[in-house]
Amino acid sequence: MTAQKIEGTQPEPSEKILGEGLDKIIAEYEGKPGALILVLHKAQNLIGYLPREVQRKIADGLSIPLSDVAGVVTFYSFFTMVPKGRHSIKVCLGTSCYVRGGQKLLEELKKKLDVPVGGTTEDRRFSLEVVRCIGACGLSPALTVGEDVFGRVKNIKLGEILGKYN
Ligand code: FES
Numbered sequence: 454m455t456a457q458k459i460e461g462t463q464p465e466p467s468e469k470i471l472g473e474g475l476d477k478i479i480a481e482y483e484g485k486p487g488a489l490i491l492v493l494h495k496a497q498n499l500i501g502y503l504p505r506e507v508q509r510k511i512a513d514g515l516s517i518p519l520s521d522v523a524g525v526v527t528f529y530s531f532f533t534m535v536p537k538g539r540h541s542i543k544v545c546l547g548t549s550c551y552v553r554g555g556q557k558l559l560e561e562l563k564k565k566l567d568v569p570v571g572g573t574t575e576d577r578r579f580s581l582e583v584v585r586c587i588g589a590c591g592l593s594p595a596l597t598v599g600e601d602v603f604g605r606v607k608n609i610k611l612g613e614i615l616g617k618y619n
Contacts, residue, residue, distance in 0.1 A: 474499050475507065479514035488515055489525060493532055502536045538573045538580035540618045542566075543597045547586030550593040554607075558594055559583065561608045565615070578618065 478495045482488040492511055497503055503526050512519040526532045544550075544559045559570070566574050566581060573580045579598075589595040592604025596614075603614055 475510055479511060483515060489517065489522065493525065497532060502533045504534060535573055536577060538577050540578060540599050541580045541582060543582045543584045545587050545593070545595045546583050547590065549590040550595055553593045555594040558596065558606055558608065561611055565611060
């Protein structure tokens with residue numbers, strides 16, 4: 454399987470983004486039904502994640518309590534408060550991958566990258582996540598890095614895979 458480099462595109466939440474960009478989004482949805490979810494989606498697309506300062510700004514802008522915003526962010530798994538890495542690693546823990554060593558791979562990756570599941574490495578190179586079946590059961594244990602799928606991954610192959618991405 455060949456791997457392609459996928460460059461990350463997530464900007465830092467600069468003053469400009471936190472200012473104009475977020476203000477624009479809030480102004481667009483303010484007072485509309487479902488505004489909070491829509492604003493959170495747009496804000497996450499813009500910034501890459503939803504840190505507390507962004508949540509506060511959204512709460513102020515939509516005139517709702519910060520605790521309501523924080524509640525929604527923590528309830529839905531597609532919202533994240535941690536910045537994502539340039540490359541997202543997803544280890545499959547579906548049944549087939551699990552019984553063929555997926556859990557071991559995950560433990561090895563957590564050690565190698567020094568992050569928990571849901572975490573991002575300090576250099577923002579990788580984020581680590583878990584998925585349930587990516588449709589490559591014949592190649593289990595499998596994982597993905599960005600759009601690339603890697604099958605029959607053994608611990609020994611992990612270093613090789615990680616080395617393809619910078
Ligand atoms: S269980 Fe891992 S690809 Fe299906």
